Amino acid sequence: MSNTLTLDEIARRAGVSRTTASRVINDRPNVRPEVRARVQRVIAETGYRPHPVAQSLASQQSHVIGLVLPRRTEALFNDPYFPRLTQGIAQACNDHDYTLALFLLQTEADEQKFYPRISRRGLLDGIVIQVGQIGDNLIARLLASDVPTVVAGRPLHHSDASYIDVDNVAGASTGVTHLLQLGHNRIGMITGDMRTTAALDRYTGYCQALQAHDLPVDEALISEGYFTEIGGYEAMQRLLPHKPDAIFSASDAMALGALHAIHDAGLTVPHDIAIVSFDDLPPATIARPQLTTVHQPVHAFGVKAVEMLLDVIKNGSTPPRRIIMDTHLVIRESCGST
Amino acid sequence: MSNTLTLDEIARRAGVSRTTASRVINDRPNVRPEVRARVQRVIAETGYRPHPVAQSLASQQSHVIGLVLPRRTEALFNDPYFPRLTQGIAQACNDHDYTLALFLLQTEADEQKFYPRISRRGLLDGIVIQVGQIGDNLIARLLASDVPTVVAGRPLHHSDASYIDVDNVAGASTGVTHLLQLGHNRIGMITGDMRTTAALDRYTGYCQALQAHDLPVDEALISEGYFTEIGGYEAMQRLLPHKPDAIFSASDAMALGALHAIHDAGLTVPHDIAIVSFDDLPPATIARPQLTTVHQPVHAFGVKAVEMLLDVIKNGSTPPRRIIMDTHLVIRESCGST
C-alpha cells in the first residue's frame, strides 16, 4: 500500500525541496546531516520507494541489462550449460544492483519482434548476447546499434566486438593430449554443432593435439553430435565401426550419449574405449563411469561477462575488451588413467 | 544511430501533432488513413522507435513481468525443471509482447535488496513467484504488495492467492498404484525437500495409494532426497537395508541417484527393485534403464502461469484464480512392467 507516494510528497512532509529529497535518496553529498536524517526518517516511516521507471527516464539509465539467447541456442536450455551461465549472470547482476531481463528468442518472429525493443537505448543499459550459429546476423545488428554489447563466446566475424570466451582450443588440446599420453592412437571425436565457434574451436584443439604427436586427422573418426545427448549417442554409433580406442567429446551431455551407445554395443568404458569430454557440469559426475572432462568455469564466465559489460557501459566500447578464460582437465574414471 | 529521435521530431516531420503521431504508433483509431500512412512512412524512413521507458512512465504500465525464484530454490537451477519452466514462461512472454525480468534471489541479502524494486509498482506489471520453502515470507510480502502476483506451485498458506500447480497428489498416487498393481508391496519412497509443498503433496499421494490398497505406511521405507541426484543416492542407501521391492521417487534426478545406489549395491533395476519417479524431464530418458515416471507438463505450466498473471493484471486479483494441471504416467523400463 501507500505506493502512490511520490518524491514530492516526501519532500513536503520533510519540509525540504524535491531536489534535496532526491539527494538523500541517491546518497549524494551536499545535504546537512540533520536534514538528511529527517528525510530518511520520513522515508522509513512512509515506506516510500522511488518509482524506478521515472528514475530511469530522468537519469537516462535503467539499471537493467539484457541477456539475449538467440534462436536455436534456446534449444540448449536443456543442456545444463545455459542455466548455469544464467545463474552466474544473475548473480553478478544482483551484486551490482542491476536487474536482468531475459530474452529467449525462440523463433525468427521473436527476433523481429524484440529487436526494436532491445536495440533501442532506453529499456536496457547493455546487452550480453550469447553467440549463436555462424551466419546469425543478430549480433551484427546489435553491435551496430548504440546499446553497449558484449558477446559471450567467440564471434566468428566482428573482430571489433568485446567478447569473453573460454580457451576452447587449448582445453580440447589438453583433453586429447591426455588420451594420447595414455597410449591411445585411434582417438575419435564427437563434435558439437559445427555452426558454432565453440564446436569449431574444440575441433581445432583436437587436431592440434594429434598433429603435435604426428598423428593424422582421420575424418572417419569424427562425427557431429550437435551438443545433445541423443546426438552424442548417434554420433558414437557412427564411430563404432571404425574401432576407435578413445573418444574426445565436445560436451558432457554428448559423452553421456556416447556412453550409452558404447554400452549398447556390448563394450565397456574405459576398458574398450576411453572417453574424455568437455564442460564438467552435473552430467559428468552423474555418468557411470564418471567422466574425465575439461572443466570450464561457467559460473565465473557469467560473472565476468557482466563485469565486462558494466565496464563497457561505463567507459565506452573502445578499445574492445577481450577475456579468454582458462580450463583444466579433471580426471575421473572414463579415461582409465587410474 | 538516429536514436535520439523523439516523437516530437516524427510529428514535426510528418506535419502533425505529437498526439496524432502517438495514435498511429499505438495503432489507435481516429486518424485519417492518408495521415496515418504519412506518419508511418516517416517512422519507417527514420527508423524511429519509441522510448520504452517513457512509454511506461506515461502509460503506467511497463509490459515487463518478473519471474522470482526465491532463496534456495535457485539451487534447483541445476535440476532441469527450472530451466524448462523458465523457457515456458519466456515463450509466453514473447507471445504476449511482454519482457521477462529474472530474479534469482540467491541470498537473504538479495531478497532484501530487490524486494523494494520488485514490490513497487512501476518496473513490473506483475510477478510470477515460484513457491519456496515453507516459512518463506517473500510470497506473503509480495501478495500484500500492490503488484499483481501469481504463485507457481501450491503455497501452504495464502489461500487467497492465485496459483497454478500440477496435481501432485493424484500424480504420485498414480505412480505408486502402478507399482502396487505390478505386485509390489514393500514400496519405499524417496521424497523431495519436505519443506516444499510439492514434496509434501507427492508424499500424500504415496500414502493415499498405499492406504487404498490397505497397506500401512512404513516410516522405515521413507527417506528424504531433497530433490537432488546426490540426495537420491544417499536416500536410497538408507533404504536398501530395509529391503524395498520398489521405489517411488519424487523426481527424476533423485531416481538417477537411486539407480546408482542400487547398482553400487550389486542389485539391478527393475529385477531386484522397480522404480517409478516423477517429472519426465531429460534425465528420465538418459537413465539406464529408462525411467517410468509421472509426466508433468512443465512447459505448458509456465505458459499457463503467465496467462493467469496477465488475466490478473487485466481483471484484478479477485476472485483468486486456480489451475491444477493433470499429470500422466509414462511407462518405460524401470518399473519392469513390460
Next chain:
DNA sequence: GTATAAGTTGGAAGCGCTTCCAGCATCCTG
C-alpha cells in the same frame, strides 16, 4: 438545408523523477 452525430486533430497537462544553475549561508585564510 439544418440539426445532430461521428470522426479527426492538437494543446496542454501530466507520469515521477534527476540535474543544472543560481542564490544564499557558512567556512576559512591572512
Next chain:
DNA sequence: CAGGATGCTGGAAGCGCTTCCAACTTATAC
C-alpha cells in the same frame, strides 16, 4: 574583518511519452 572558496538549498527545466478535453471537420438523417 574583508574576500574568496566551499557547502547547502530549491526553482525550474527537462526526460519522451500518453491521454484528457475542447475544437473543429465531415458524414448522416430527416
